[in-house]
Amino acid sequence: MTFGRGLRALSIASAVLIPGAFALVFFYAPNDADQGFVQKIFYLHVPMAIVTLCGFVAGGVYGIKHLRSGDRAHDLRSYVAIHMSLILGVGVLATGSIWARASWGHWWVWDEPTLVSFLIVFLLYACYQPLRFSIEDPERQARYASVFAIVAGAFVPLNFLAVRMAESLSHPRVLSTTGGAMPGDMRITFLVALVGMACLFVTLCKYELASKAASMQLRALKRRLAGDDGLVPLNRSAAPQQL
Amino acid sequence: MAATATAASVPAVALEGVGRAYGERVALRDVSFTLPPGATVAVFGANGAGKTTLLRILAGLLRPHAGRASVLGAELPREAWRARGRIGLLGHEPMLYRDLTVRENLRFHARLHGVPAARAEALTEQVGLAARADDPVRTLSRGMTQRAAICRAVLHSPELLLLDEPLANLDPGGALAVAPLIGRAAGPARVLISHAAEAGLAEADWVLGLRGGRQAIWAPAAQLRLADVRGLYA
Amino acid sequence: MTGTVAALIRKDLQLERRAFESVPAMLMFSISIFVLFHFGLDRGALAGDLAAGVLWVTLLLAAVLGMNRLFVAERDQGGFDGFLMAPVDRTALFVAKAIVLFSFLVAVELVAVPAFVVLLLDPSPGQAMPELLAVLVLADAGIAVVGTLIGALGVQTRARDLIIPLIALPLLVPVVIAAAEATAPLLAAQGAEPFPARWLAVLALYDAVFGLLAYAVFDFLLEE
Numbered sequence: 023m024t025f026g027r028g029l030r031a032l033s034i035a036s037a038v039l040i041p042g043a044f045a046l047v048f049f050y051a052p053n054d055a056d057q058g059f060v061q062k063i064f065y066l067h068v069p070m071a072i073v074t075l076c077g078f079v080a081g082g083v084y085g086i087k088h089l090r091s092g093d094r095a096h097d098l099r100s101y102v103a104i105h106m107s108l109i110l111g112v113g114v115l116a117t118g119s120i121w122a123r124a125s126w127g128h129w130w131v132w133d134e135p136t137l138v139s140f141l142i143v144f145l146l147y148a149c150y151q152p153l154r155f156s157i158e159d160p161e162r163q164a165r166y167a168s169v170f171a172i173v174a175g176a177f178v179p180l181n182f183l184a185v186r187m188a189e190s191l192s193h194p195r196v197l198s199t200t201g202g203a204m205p206g207d208m209r210i211t212f213l214v215a216l217v218g219m220a221c222l223f224v225t226l227c228k229y230e231l232a233s234k235a236a237s238m239q240l241r242a243l244k245r246r247l248a249g250d251d252g253l254v255p256l257n258r259s260a261a262p263q264q265l
Numbered sequence: 266m267a268a269t270a271t272a273a274s275v276p277a278v279a280l281e282g283v284g285r286a287y288g289e290r291v292a293l294r295d296v297s298f299t300l301p302p303g304a305t306v307a308v309f310g311a312n313g314a315g316k317t318t319l320l321r322i323l324a325g326l327l328r329p330h331a332g333r334a335s336v337l338g339a340e341l342p343r344e345a346w347r348a349r350g351r352i353g354l355l356g357h358e359p360m361l362y363r364d365l366t367v368r369e370n371l372r373f374h375a376r377l378h379g380v381p382a383a384r385a386e387a388l389t390e391q392v393g394l395a396a397r398a399d400d401p402v403r404t405l406s407r408g409m410t411q412r413a414a415i416c417r418a419v420l421h422s423p424e425l426l427l428l429d430e431p432l433a434n435l436d437p438g439g440a441l442a443v444a445p446l447i448g449r450a451a452g453p454a455r456v457l458i459s460h461a462a463e464a465g466l467a468e469a470d471w472v473l474g475l476r477g478g479r480q481a482i483w484a485p486a487a488q489l490r491l492a493d494v495r496g497l498y499a
Numbered sequence: 500m501t502g503t504v505a506a507l508i509r510k511d512l513q514l515e516r517r518a519f520e521s522v523p524a525m526l527m528f529s530i531s532i533f534v535l536f537h538f539g540l541d542r543g544a545l546a547g548d549l550a551a552g553v554l555w556v557t558l559l560l561a562a563v564l565g566m567n568r569l570f571v572a573e574r575d576q577g578g579f580d581g582f583l584m585a586p587v588d589r590t591a592l593f594v595a596k597a598i599v600l601f602s603f604l605v606a607v608e609l610v611a612v613p614a615f616v617v618l619l620l621d622p623s624p625g626q627a628m629p630e631l632l633a634v635l636v637l638a639d640a641g642i643a644v645v646g647t648l649i650g651a652l653g654v655q656t657r658a659r660d661l662i663i664p665l666i667a668l669p670l671l672v673p674v675v676i677a678a679a680e681a682t683a684p685l686l687a688a689q690g691a692e693p694f695p696a697r698w699l700a701v702l703a704l705y706d707a708v709f710g711l712l713a714y715a716v717f718d719f720l721l722e723e
Binding site for chain 2: 158159160253255256263264
């Protein structure tokens, strides 16, 4: 199981892109006419949101692969993608909230359809780990988690469609930026931030995958040396512990 | 050497190195035996030795993690669908809906298996449940429930019977009544789990002994003594 | 396949008639929630979006009760094993259970919606009946499909009664949105307003997507 391929290159790329993006945000991107400096949180909030949603959908894709092949490595990838996206998702909601507070005065705005859709998706995926934890048999846990990942992954686009239809007709977008074409310097900054965030996400996922794979291999070796009796039995866990 | 295998030469059960684990706990390891059609194997072993796991694998409800398994000529798990409807399982649970009557339960299973309702009626009579056929299963005693469960297991005339303590809770009258359905004379191959060593030995052609998930004994029943079987529980 | 589905539905309806576990509970729960809303909102008569919202939230919460109970008999009384050993198409279980849940919802609505009209609604929805029925049917189909899938997912877990609503309710948010938006003009105070048919399209799309998805993945929930 080689999960750590390309890890060094990705780590370096992330280490360069993220500070680079921050530098661009602070020194290069223009101040927004209406919202002022506060608007710059957009360069953190939106890339995070895009990467998170892609992560959730990737979790669903790996879920499909797992069910089709029975290979638990795909389940491990699905778990890590969703788990990492959930953590980023907290960041999305937090930055969205800060942005709303700074520019609109409230910590939460129902008028912003993407933020609302995101909350619903987040509430759904927050059930992923409790679901896994509540199933003891590892094989069944992996299978049910994959079914969940597939259904939830299909749900993401449907949800955004429904919420946008409901909200945008009556209220204008609150947290939008220039609504449409972005000027060149904003676009460059945004793209760098997006690519940097994506690199960071993939890097962190690979680290977690490599770490889990190493633990599993260690345990398998211990078992070969000490036999079944030499091992401390594994506790129940939401994470896959065995491939 | 026949060019095509006739129905009589396809073994009822053929296992080779079969294993199954629940997470890290290995329930069955390296079990291998072949059961000819129409023969009976008695499975002995202490609690937790893997008997129920073995039964569920043969029923097609559990997937083997290692080795090769084939039941009635169908390779598990790939071809499990081919054996469906030809196996009868009598497990710990009666697999009957407690709020439905005996008749409703059996009719439901008959519909699922494509068997005429008349057969369900005939079986109910044969095991002596005709008087209680319209009572919900939860009102029956354990012995009566066991009789109803046996009807359910043989309703579709299976070629292989998987029986887990079939005579538990039955009074002598009940045991007599169900003998033609699940006893040696009934016809189908049988895998019989029993804790009654003497009775089990008498019923069986072969004996499989499990200890700690491993195969400790596989021998014709005639060659074994009671002490060999009792040794499994030591 | 049809024969198997029919046998399964018949068995479930027999069980329901015998044990009365789902429909009366769902109904009583709905009426209680209507009363709670009356006191909570401190209003005797609702109209428009408020009425639509109250109606759909109540129906959804009642549906959760039905979802929780849907597979319990199978799980506790060995029904899954018996079904898995029969020579039948396994997806028949999904189809049958979804139809059963749908019919439970319809049965509950036959009483709960008139109760809602009597207890809480200000205008009379008389002329809007056909559109209201269309919304109810499409929304119930969506709830039935998702409810059956998540009911099967949750029934094998430990915290079954918690996990099922926690997963199903976010998944059903688009149904609530579409159903409430579609119903609101029908319950408007000044008499029914023009009907926004596009919400029916959203509901139909949801039903189709999740119906196909559930049909595809359901078998994986049945293996051990």
